[in-house]
Amino acid sequence: MFDPKIETLPQTNIQKLQLKRLKQTISYVYGNIPFYKEKFDALKIHPNDIKNLGDIQKLPFTAKDDLRQHMPFGFMATSLQKCCELHSSSGTTGTPITVCYTPHDIEVWANVMARCLSMSGLTANDIFQNPIPYGTFTGAFGFHYGAQKIGSLVIPSGKDQSERQIKLMQYYGTTFLSGVASYIQYLGQKAMDMGIDPSQLSVRNGMFGAELFTSGMKGRINKMWNMDVHDVYGLTEMCGPGVSADCDMHDGLHFWEDHFLVECIDPLSGDQLEAEEEGELVITTLTKEGMPLVRYRTRDLAFIYDTQKCDCGRTHRKHSVIKGRSDDMVIIKGTNIFPGQIESALMKIPQAGSNWRMILTTDTIDQLVVEVETKNKITSQKKIAELQRMIREEIRSVISLTPRIQIKPPGSIPQQGIKAKRVIDQRKK
Numbered sequence: 484m485f486d487p488k489i490e491t492l493p494q495t496n497i498q499k500l501q502l503k504r505l506k507q508t509i510s511y512v513y514g515n516i517p518f519y520k521e522k523f524d525a526l527k528i529h530p531n532d533i534k535n536l537g538d539i540q541k542l543p544f545t546a547k548d549d550l551r552q553h554m555p556f557g558f559m560a561t562s563l564q565k566c567c568e569l570h571s572s573s574g575t576t577g578t579p580i581t582v583c584y585t586p587h588d589i590e591v592w593a594n595v596m597a598r599c600l601s602m603s604g605l606t607a608n609d610i611f612q613n614p615i616p617y618g619t620f621t622g623a624f625g626f627h628y629g630a631q632k633i634g635s636l637v638i639p640s641g642k643d644q645s646e647r648q649i650k651l652m653q654y655y656g657t658t659f660l661s662g663v664a665s666y667i668q669y670l671g672q673k674a675m676d677m678g679i680d681p682s683q684l685s686v687r688n689g690m691f692g693a694e695l696f697t698s699g700m701k702g703r704i705n706k707m708w709n710m711d712v713h714d715v716y717g718l719t720e721m722c723g724p725g726v727s728a729d730c731d732m733h734d735g736l737h738f739w740e741d742h743f744l745v746e747c748i749d750p751l752s753g754d755q756l757e758a759e760e761e762g763e764l765v766i767t768t769l770t771k772e773g774m775p776l777v778r779y780r781t782r783d784l785a786f787i788y789d790t791q792k793c794d795c796g797r798t799h800r801k802h803s804v805i806k807g808r809s810d811d812m813v814i815i816k817g818t819n820i821f822p823g824q825i826e827s828a829l830m831k832i833p834q835a836g837s838n839w840r841m842i843l844t845t846d847t848i849d850q851l852v853v854e855v856e857t858k859n860k861i862t863s864q865k866k867i868a869e870l871q872r873m874i875r876e877e878i879r880s881v882i883s884l885t886p887r888i889q890i891k892p893p894g895s896i897p898q899q900g901i902k903a904k905r906v907i908d909q910r911k912k
Contacts, residue, residue: 485601485633486594489741490797497740497798502536504769505744509533509542512775515560518553519777539744539767540755544778547580550720555581558774566773571619572719579619582719585772589628592722595739596629599728602737602795603713604688605659607634612657612686614666616642621723626661626690629725635659642666645673652684660689664696664704665903668837671707672858672893682709690715692724696804697823699830703837714804720779721766727802735788735801742770745802746778747787750809758789763809764802782808784821813841813906815849818884822905825853828877834858834870838896838903841886845910851886853878860892 484490492500510530512519522543523529532541550558559566566583584592605611611630615623617639630637640651642662648670651657660667667689674681686708692715701712716736717724727738738745744767747756756762764781784806792798807821814820822841829835836856844850855874861867871888879885 485597492798494791494798500741501744506533508769508775512777542778544780545776546780550580551578560775561772570621570719580719583773587772591770592625592725593628593632595725595742596625597632599715599725600629600633602728602730603690605633605635609635609659610655610657611635611659612638612640614640614642614648614662621719625723625725645670649674656685658685658687660686662691664691664700667691667704681707686710697826699827720776730795732794735803737797737799737801740799744769758787761786784809815851820882824881828881831877832874836893840896840905840907842907843910853886854889854891854896856891856893856896
């Protein structure tokens, strides 16, 4: 553990700390962010009305559209002169969200990421390679700051130049990898194209996030690289990666309750859900100076575990892996479909590669086309037809809808941006 005292703090103590920090946060945003003062006043809510953690339900939600309407600096609680760093979201689903950090915010970010990375096995003895683009996207810097806190030797290799990434691993003896899950899978394939077995490299641990990360994909990365694979969760609006991560039990992700107050709500009604009930995660920051947020709707779907203590010894509660995003769900012929359902089905087919996308089209009715790369090039039309049949049946068993399957050779589906783009909606609006 990076910080055993706080990571094993009894739940009663955690809740006392949360309430103290929640009260401070509500007073802080009320006095410094006009958006919140107007919202609270309209609802006749005053910071003094927050007496216990349950009172958070009295407060309004904050949505991404609220942030967009006040970008770039309308949600700042302090002056830009007191900030030292700026980051923005990748803009995958719309206008990028800008967040400015004070030195205190950077320190908190580094500490929560150090907890996550320590939980994944990173130590001061590791050589840590960070193949994530260094820029306004938060990913690279979060991993970098956290690894430095632990004392690891960091290779800030950035993204792209995939052959060079593999050569750096060989040359320096990289032992720990970070990144976006789909890119690490791509790097493994690139290594094999170079005649290098990734499982024979020195890499033995890794932490990946930033996009949908199913258990099937984890298994593939584990087998390909012979590494222990961990999941990390976060979003730019909170700090970047570092809100939560999974321990060696690999059964849910611990979220750091001394810095984040996490709720799970019904996406439609907004009502709080009980433990183990799946819904949308809503997060309130408890220690941010630059851009604190109250009841931020993440649109990420998961559930909060009922049990409080984990076999790893940590007492901070856990949430499940992210099933998908509520705004990623598509409706085809009256059927609700999440990209994660498609990926889970594909990961069961050994011949299917890890790069794929679903294309939605319409003529007289909506159609679902799933493009799938193969692991290895297939030239036999008979084998292609058989693979199409297997994939079609596997997907149909999950979503009760029969898609069209298009088999693609390795590397033929374009990579767009940092995260894999899984849904292409070409339907007539």
